[in-house]
Amino acid sequence: MKLSTKGRYGLRAVLDLAVHADDEAVALSQIAERQGISINYLEQLIAKLKRAGIVTSIRGAQGGYMLAAPADEISVGDILRALEGDLSPVDCSIVNSNEGNCDNADSCVTKYVWKRISDSINDAVDAIKLAELVAESKKVQAEVGMTDPKAKQTCGK
Template identity: 40%
Template sequence: MKLSTKGRYAVMAMVDLASHSRGNPVALADIAERQEISLSYLEQLFGKLRKGGLVKSVRGPGGGYLLARIAQQTRISDIILAVDEPIQTTRCSPGTPAGCHNNKGRCLTHDLWEELGNQIYLYLSSVSLHDICERRILGSSGMFHGGDRPGTVAAAQ
């Protein structure tokens, strides 16, 4: 499974918003500059995020966007689904009895890939914006990206 640019950029922008808001609206132009994302693309994404109830807009001077709920309650899966990013690992349409073969049969590995998609969704549902802002997510190297902390690989060397 590969997450599209739409899903990745939406998560990046929401983490930026959560990190920089501090109760004040954040301009999309500022997010675009910090995250190196096209402003017009962000406008499209934030339209979907607003419709999904994840952000609210503030008009006028000093306007921009705010989180619609606290970062601890905003799940990464919510963000991805709000921008119409399917969390799907099979070629088949989710929830339909028809499979991906020409004869509408399911492939031998269908259940494997479907369960992988379920696990990805469960993981993304277990992670909040706050978790990412607080750097509670480790990369595959086991090292924190925000500097060395006790117990990390870099600190042990």
């Protein structure tokens, strides 16, 4: 029941992109370096984001990536689903088809459990817009900048 590095790295990458975008395209190498993620791996993640229409790209020298929409129109849910696929705790095929269909009442009933988990996850991530994270990120950055190094710890937990 864990997100893979796709979701973890990928969300950070999009956030980095959103924070550092000044209507110039941002090169993947910059994101990779700032976030400490292998550029080759990040390439695969951003490809998913592009396919999902979350980012656009400009090829060639001075090229890079940009958000395809304003940060307040992109939800964390959009991003995570693009990276991880469906966020349901079981495969749709299990819910829809008959891995122990109603011959087995218990299988049937547990499907409602999976549905409720799935809905709660999707509601949670759809409620968080990228813009919120950008604002929070800039705030944190500012705080760290103005206090002494030990202040970092307040953020950990």
